Amino acid sequence: MTVGKQRVAVVGIGQTRHQATRGDVSMAGLVREAAQRALDDAQMTWTDIDAVVIGKAPDFFEGVMMPELFLADALGATGKPLFRVHTAGSVGGSTAIVASQLISAGIHQKVLTVAFEKQSESEAMWALSLPIPFTPPLHAGAGGYFAPHVRSYIRRANAPDHIGILVALKDRQNGLKNPYAHLHEPDISFDSIKDSLMLWDPIRYAETCPSSDGACALVLGSEKVADDAAAEGRKPAWIQGTAMRSEPTLSAERDTVLPLGGALCAADVYRQAGITNPRKDVDCVEMYVPFSWFEPMWLENLGFAEPGEGWKLTEAGVTALDGDLPVNMSGGVLCTNPIGASGMLRFAEAAMQVRGTAGDHQVDGARKAVGHAYGGGSQFFAMWVVGADKP
Amino acid sequence: MAEITLPESIRDVEPVRSVRTPAQLDYEFTAGDATTRFLTGITNKRIIGQQAPGGRVYVPPRGADPELGQPTPIDVEVAQVGTVTSFCVVNLQFYGSVMEIPYVSALILLDGADLSIMHLIQEVPADQVRIGMRVEGVWRDDADIEPTLESIRYFRPTGEPDDPHVRIPGEGHGTGLGSWVGGVAPTEAVIRNPRTGLGGNPEGASV
Amino acid sequence: MRDVAVISFAQTPMRRRVEELNEVEMLMPAVHGALRQVDMTIDDIGFTCSGSTDYLAGMAFSFVSTLDAVGPWPPIQESHVEMDGAWALYEAWVKLQIGEIDTALVYAYAKSSPGDLPMVLSRQLDPITMGPLWPDSVSLAALQARALLDSGKATEADFAEVAARSRRAALANPNAQLAWDCPAADVLAEDYLVAPLRRSDCPPITDGAAAIVLAAGDVARSKVERPAWIRGFDHRIEPIHLGLRDLTVSESTRIAAEAAGVADGPVDVAEIHAPFSHQELIVRDALVLGADTSINPSGGALAANAMMTAGLVRIGEVANRIASGEARRGVAHATSGPCLQQNLVCVLEGE
Numbered sequence: 001m002t003v004g005k006q007r008v009a010v011v012g013i014g015q016t017r018h019q020a021t022r023g024d025v026s027m028a029g030l031v032r033e034a035a036q037r038a039l040d041d042a043q044m045t046w047t048d049i050d051a052v053v054i055g056k057a058p059d060f061f062e063g064v065m066m067p068e069l070f071l072a073d074a075l076g077a078t079g080k081p082l083f084r085v086h087t088a089g090s091v092g093g094s095t096a097i098v099a100s101q102l103i104s105a106g107i108h109q110k111v112l113t114v115a116f117e118k119q120s121e122s123e124a125m126w127a128l129s130l131p132i133p134f135t136p137p138l139h140a141g142a143g144g145y146f147a148p149h150v151r152s153y154i155r156r157a158n159a160p161d162h163i164g165i166l167v168a169l170k171d172r173q174n175g176l177k178n179p180y181a182h183l184h185e186p187d188i189s190f191d192s193i194k195d196s197l198m199l200w201d202p203i204r205y206a207e208t209c210p211s212s213d214g215a216c217a218l219v220l221g222s223e224k225v226a227d228d229a230a231a232e233g234r235k236p237a238w239i240q241g242t243a244m245r246s247e248p249t250l251s252a253e254r255d256t257v258l259p260l261g262g263a264l265c266a267a268d269v270y271r272q273a274g275i276t277n278p279r280k281d282v283d284c285v286e287m288y289v290p291f292s293w294f295e296p297m298w299l300e301n302l303g304f305a306e307p308g309e310g311w312k313l314t315e316a317g318v319t320a321l322d323g324d325l326p327v328n329m330s331g332g333v334l335c336t337n338p339i340g341a342s343g344m345l346r347f348a349e350a351a352m353q354v355r356g357t358a359g360d361h362q363v364d365g366a367r368k369a370v371g372h373a374y375g376g377g378s379q380f381f382a383m384w385v386v387g388a389d390k391p
Numbered sequence: 392m393a394e395i396t397l398p399e400s401i402r403d404v405e406p407v408r409s410v411r412t413p414a415q416l417d418y419e420f421t422a423g424d425a426t427t428r429f430l431t432g433i434t435n436k437r438i439i440g441q442q443a444p445g446g447r448v449y450v451p452p453r454g455a456d457p458e459l460g461q462p463t464p465i466d467v468e469v470a471q472v473g474t475v476t477s478f479c480v481v482n483l484q485f486y487g488s489v490m491e492i493p494y495v496s497a498l499i500l501l502d503g504a505d506l507s508i509m510h511l512i513q514e515v516p517a518d519q520v521r522i523g524m525r526v527e528g529v530w531r532d533d534a535d536i537e538p539t540l541e542s543i544r545y546f547r548p549t550g551e552p553d554d555p556h557v558r559i560p561g562e563g564h565g566t567g568l569g570s571w572v573g574g575v576a577p578t579e580a581v582i583r584n585p586r587t588g589l590g591g592n593p594e595g596a597s598v
Numbered sequence: 599m600r601d602v603a604v605i606s607f608a609q610t611p612m613r614r615r616v617e618e619l620n621e622v623e624m625l626m627p628a629v630h631g632a633l634r635q636v637d638m639t640i641d642d643i644g645f646t647c648s649g650s651t652d653y654l655a656g657m658a659f660s661f662v663s664t665l666d667a668v669g670p671w672p673p674i675q676e677s678h679v680e681m682d683g684a685w686a687l688y689e690a691w692v693k694l695q696i697g698e699i700d701t702a703l704v705y706a707y708a709k710s711s712p713g714d715l716p717m718v719l720s721r722q723l724d725p726i727t728m729g730p731l732w733p734d735s736v737s738l739a740a741l742q743a744r745a746l747l748d749s750g751k752a753t754e755a756d757f758a759e760v761a762a763r764s765r766r767a768a769l770a771n772p773n774a775q776l777a778w779d780c781p782a783a784d785v786l787a788e789d790y791l792v793a794p795l796r797r798s799d800c801p802p803i804t805d806g807a808a809a810i811v812l813a814a815g816d817v818a819r820s821k822v823e824r825p826a827w828i829r830g831f832d833h834r835i836e837p838i839h840l841g842l843r844d845l846t847v848s849e850s851t852r853i854a855a856e857a858a859g860v861a862d863g864p865v866d867v868a869e870i871h872a873p874f875s876h877q878e879l880i881v882r883d884a885l886v887l888g889a890d891t892s893i894n895p896s897g898g899a900l901a902a903n904a905m906m907t908a909g910l911v912r913i914g915e916v917a918n919r920i921a922s923g924e925a926r927r928g929v930a931h932a933t934s935g936p937c938l939q940q941n942l943v944c945v946l947e948g949e
Binding site (some may be wrong): 005026027056059060061062063064065066067069070072073077078079080082084085086087088094098101102104105106107120122132133152187243244245246248249251253254259260261264266338376377379380 | 693849923
């Protein structure tokens with residue numbers, strides 16, 4: 001085993017057709033669908049894999065404690081190391097990072113990493129609203145928790161009311177170009193979003209992510225594995241940087257609207273990837289936007305916009321698929337949200353962009369893409385930068 | 392998808408598509424020291440915040456000061472009036488909820504506390520709730536007081552003038568602590584390290 | 599491989615019910631203890647990783663509130679696994695191998711007391727073929743014990759010997775939950791709890807927490823006199839379905855032990871995470887330990903079995919004996935899943 005930081009690349013990507021209920025497959029079937037596609041994409045078989053790293057969010061979503069245990073053989077992990085990550089909503093991203101570290105550290109050469117959620121098996125709203133002992137249940141799910149923070153951003157940035165609608169419109173229209181996305185809404189319009197029910201003022205129904213069943217899988221390879229793939233005409237997505245940050249849920253000094261942890265995570269990953277001017281150096285971004293207003297908020301948090309300017313990028317069309325800095329080309333979390341997988345989908349979609357395999361939602365000439373995931377009360381952050389060039 | 396060849400004997404049997412298995416698990420939760428002290432205060436119609444030596448006043452307490460990573464043995468009674476630091480109007484009924492919709496769920500910084508609590512706002516139309524509004528707690532009847540934050544039924548406007556400068560963490564720095572001002576990422580120095588005292592603004596306090 | 603060592607280990611007194619404290623209050627002494635032993639604070643730690651599970655706590659995202667114990671402010675580099683802390687330690691070790699950080703804090707905790715543990719663990723099974731039967735963890739272990747007896751590889755007296763020896767050794771462990779000096783014959787005289795297992799063959803139900811600080815190379819040497827160096831580290835998994843495995847052997851332990859290089863030298867001490875007495879025999883065989891190895895001087899999981907924590911404690915107990923000079927080389931083992939489904943092996947050595 002070699003010492004020191006080894007290069008890692010994404011050499012295979014797979015995901016399921018995401019839906020509210022995938023009643024046609026069991027959990028095993030769901031993860032295998034994504035994993036098999038990733039293996040096929042990497043032109044590998046199950047036996048080629050050295051280790052499996054799986055991530056998902058709370059097990060109450062499926063009603064099975066530690067489901068990776070019963071999924072071990074479905075994941076081809078018999079006799080191999082299997083690892084289960086759980087970092088709340090950012091888990092899909094942190095799972096990919098943990099997997100990449102196994103190769104970075106020189107321990108394995110080929111790692112299969114999978115993230116999934118089969119929320120239809122249990123009741124996602126219930127699981128998210130499970131009463132916390134000794135705490136009155138007041139905020140009606142995740143949206144109720146985040147809505148006050150969105151209100152704060154609108155106030156601080158002096159943002160006009162309709163920005164959230166623009167984001168939802170853009171992401172849902174992008175989703176139409178993504179065959180795997182859960183929500184395909186050809187009749188979506190500015191007015192249909194504006195007229196939808198205001199759920200947790202200021203967040204409307206149509207500005208809210210769906211609850212999805214879905215899985216995402218990546219095959220990560222060492223430098224040698226990636227070079228071999230490149231030689232055979234399969235472009236790897238080189239991992240140019242990874243970073244994670246965590247901060248407390250409820251503390252007196254933290255800012256829940258534009259968290260310090262998010263900015264520190266971005267600064268760290270950009271430094272690793274040689275990004276000095278994010279707005280210019282990054283070609284496209286897949287960021288975790290479960291409620292539409294998070295796009296302008298994260299644009300500022302991740303250094304793409306000055307304070308109070310995030311919403312202006314959205315309004316000006318900069319973040320559109322044909323804009324100067326496309327955001328959530330895949331339709332993002334607003335179209336597809338199997339909670340445990342959503343972070344990995346962001347990372348995967350970024351990798352697809354720099355490999356040139358994003359099909360109808362491809363950004364021409366994308367060579368450097370950012371994947372971002374967050375979780376908990378805007379307190380866990382995981383990011384990576386992938387590029388067409390070897391670091 | 393691999394083709395599965397079934398044995399002859401079950402080829403005509405209808406496949407099982409799903410299995411519904413109701414599950415129930417009962418848990419008896421421990422309040423712990425911090426929560427017990429807080430809820431005992433509630434039964435006496437007092438709101439008791441807690442503090443670690445050198446730390447901030449937390450309401451409701453959680454067992455540890457999350458910035459210091461230390462227990463919070465010091466009890467600090469906080470006022471039953473405070474200022475709304477943010478809020479949302481909930482129009483969604485969800486599993487297990489007993490609230491009548493629409494209702495206002497708000498973050499309220501009680502006078503003397505350093506962290507906003509989440510609670511309901513009532514006795515005011517939802518569209519008149521504002522950040523900076525002064526509110527006071529309304530308790531249940533004495534006979535119905537129990538060791539739960541729900542013993543406070545809701546908060547209502549006091550009628551005092553708004554406090555537009557209510558302290559909201561992060562608001563002094565761009566649009567928040569995580570702002571990149573002038574294209575420059577914030578560093579850890581933008582906040583005060585609670586253990587070393589280093590960082591933060593020159594006065595020694597964080598934004 | 600980069601030299602990484604365990605430089606401190608702290609645990610809370612392992613008890614049946616920690617009634618007066620919630621999880622974060624229970625965890626803090628372990629985290630503070632591990633840091634204080636080496637005169638460090640969270641500001642000196644490059645990466646934090648923890649192991650715990652939501653289903654035990656009866657709360658989704660339960661680990662989120664316990665992170666407060668560490669004081670993650672300014673924001674820290676941190677991750678969490680829904681596994682025993684031994685695997686969280688593995689993740690931290692991997693991160694240290696990369697070379698960008700030199701120190702890590704690992705912690706684990708569980709309160710099994712709020713729920714009915716054997717019933718909670720029945721949710722940790724295949725939801726279609728096993729879960730609906732609600733098989734409790736003791737019954738599943740008993741199936742394995744029966745298979746072991748039928749194979750001729752062990753007798754009930756062997757089980758009783760493990761049970762008696764473990765509780766006797768635990769008398770020297772101030773944190774152990776169960777400790778007494780009773781002969782194996784007394785165990786054999788007990789009625790079966792779930793045949794062929796007797797109550798003494800089974801682990802206690804435990805609330806507790808533990809924490810370890812890891813450091814690399816010269817940082818470790820600057821902090822303690824005798825760092826416990828991690829020389830080998832591996833883990834493997836088998837299928838969950840009992841019918842797909844030979845329950846009388848632990849194939850995943852055997853593979854992990856080989857990969858970790860257990861046989862590369864003498865093993866002075868082995869801490870085996872065997873919640874049921876018969877499992878110690880199976881794991882001992884898989885590790886291929888000699889007669890000279892001192893097994894579970896801490897009393898092992900039969901003396902205290904905090905879920906998600908007992909595996910991490912095994913690593914800490916071996917490290918302690920290396921740090922004290924009592925042992926030069928040791929093996930720690932951790933397990934997860936029904937009937938030894940998943941196993942981790944860690945080889946530690948003094949300089």
